[in-house]
Amino acid sequence: xxxxxxxxxxxxxxxxxxxxxxxxxxxxxxxxxRSVIVEDFNSDGKPDIATAVASDDxxxxxxxxxxxxxxAPLVIALGTGNxxxxxxxxxxNGDGKLDLACGRDGNLxxxxxxxxxxxxxGPVLSSTLGCIPEEVRLxxxNGDSKLDVxxxxxxxxxxxxxxxxxx
Numbered sequence: 001x002x003x004x005x006x007x008x009x010x011x012x013x014x015x016x017x018x019x020x021x022x023x024x025x026x027x028x029x030x031x032x033x034r035s036v037i038v039e040d041f042n043s044d045g046k047p048d049i050a051t052a053v054a055s056d057d058x059x060x061x062x063x064x065x066x067x068x069x070x071x072a073p074l075v076i077a078l079g080t081g082n083x084x085x086x087x088x089x090x091x092x093n094g095d096g097k098l099d100l101a102c103g104r105d106g107n108l109x110x111x112x113x114x115x116x117x118x119x120x121x122g123p124v125l126s127s128t129l130g131c132i133p134e135e136v137r138l139x140x141x142n143g144d145s146k147l148d149v150x151x152x153x154x155x156x157x158x159x160x161x162x163x164x165x166x167x
Contacts (some may be wrong), residue, residue, distance in 0.1 A: 003033035003051055010036050010051055012068055024068050030075070031055035039089040041098055041157050042119035051130045052084035052102055059087055059102055063119045074115055076121055082106040089115075090138040103133030103151055110136055129153075 002011040009028050013021035039148035041048045046064035053060050057078045062070040078084055092099040097117035103110055109128045113121040128154035133151035141148040 001036050001038060001049065003036040005032050005034055005054070007032075010031070010049060010062075014068070027062060027070060027073075029053055029060040029062070029073060030058060033060075033085065035086040037087055037089055039098055041089070041115055043117050046071075048119070050087050050100055054083050054085065054105075057082045057106075058086065059084060059100055059113065059121075060121065061100075061121070070165060074119065074121070076100075076124070078102065078104060078111060078124055079107070082111075082113075085132070085134055086136040086151075088136050088138045092138075092147055094146070095166040101136055101138060101149055103136040105132050108132060110151060 004011055008031055009026040010033055011026045012024040014024040015021055029051050032055040033051045034054045035052040037114045038047045038049055039095045041061060042063055046066055047081045048064050049062040051060050057080055059076040061074040064070055084102045085105055086103045088101050089098045092112055093114055097115045099115045100113045101110055108130055110133055111124050111126040113123050113124055131153040137150045
């Protein structure tokens with residue numbers, strides 16, 4: 001899967017099983033997708049897609065129908081001028097459902113949208129970082145069984161750690 005920045009789509013590739021891939025089509029998601037992830041957002045056992053669409057200031061979720069077919073895009077508006085750069089998924093509020101975390105250039109923050117476990121998402125929440133979060137990753141960095149957010153910023157040449165980003 002490739003976010004086709006400079007275009008309007010996400011390209012899909014089917015694994016052959018020998019380490020190689022063949023094109024399996026593309027899906028229009030919006031203007032300049034920057035980051036793409038694969039997770040099961042509606043708990044049906046099929047891999048779904050989420051992508052940060054920079055120039056449209058949105059996250060787009062595509063729920064799998066199986067065999068490289070997807071539902072109509074669920075568009076999550078992030079506010080005008082926010083330019084989302086990177087998206088990650090994890091259970092950020094401890095309810096057992098996947099949520100989305102996204103670094104936003106325009107707000108110098110990481111935003112969170114809480115998932116409902118059925119492919120839907122709630123309102124946008126945010127935590128200010130004070131620099132451009134180019135890449136965002138999730139992990140339990142301090143051993144408290146809660147996901148933390150790590151963001152890199154090429155503008156500030158530093159690593160930012162936001163422990164226990166709460167929704």
